[in-house]
Amino acid sequence: MRYAYSQIDNTIHDRDCEALKAIRDKDFRMLADFDVKRPICKQCYRKAIIRSGIGDDTKHINAYVHLFDRLKATVADLKELIIENSARLSAIDIDRVVIKVHDDHWMICFVNNKPLLYHNNYSVLDNYQRLFNVGYHVQNGGGIHSFHNFTRMMLSYSWAEHVEVLKAKALASLQAKLRSRLEGIPNWLRVPRFSFFNTYFTVLDCNHQLGRYLRKNEVPFIAVDKTYEAGSPYRLVTCQIRRWQKSKFMAAVDALKEYTVIAGYHDYADRCEHLFQDLSEHEQISLQQSHASDACSFIPAVKLPTT
């Protein structure tokens, strides 16, 4: 038995409550678990709630009560933590207690007479699951060191939200790497075709965005040739532009690079590197000639009619 009540008034008491002595045997009823639906005894409510969190560690109940008194824990915070969120208390000592909330273990520990909140150590696996390790780290969060604040931190902690932050950081770091790589790799090749007014470039387009960026940068162009790779978001487009539009054209193809970073085409840098850097000069010339003359593509390609 952990709790008891009188069937006259139904009020629930902790099993150590003095008020139980006044209940006649025939009205006395025992309970194993705290029952939130019953009226509560003001004298023992606090102890009754703490008892609900300690499982079989009943011989230390007074030590738990004493520690939460020292922490100036309110009944409202204890109730929210233990009754409403099923927190479990353990490892009580003169100046510390361990509190398990959902999947996480927390430890409140007095250091130099000041309470500190600690959180269990863990490693993050590749799939963003956590592997809990031995020990704790301080989780102060810069707030006031009160039990009320600790309760808020324990209850608001969400691993799922942490994972979102970690994923966003990983993506930002990948994008930064791709940007700096793409800075050093051209996504175009100049086509050696003689003209007084025009110049020609072969660009690795992605998801049909090249035209959009050329228009946005106010570069009049004619797509004289397009080569598609089956099932790929990429295609080679040879553009004819006016010679004096070259700097605007470069701004447009740079914007296309940034598009591939943001839109998640993370192999674009690899493709550009292969097409425009790794090929020998001889291969580049033959690429340009074959591409410019509509003969074939140097990659397995489906040639569509130029529109």
Ligand SMILES: [Zn+2]
């Ligand atoms: Zn009572």
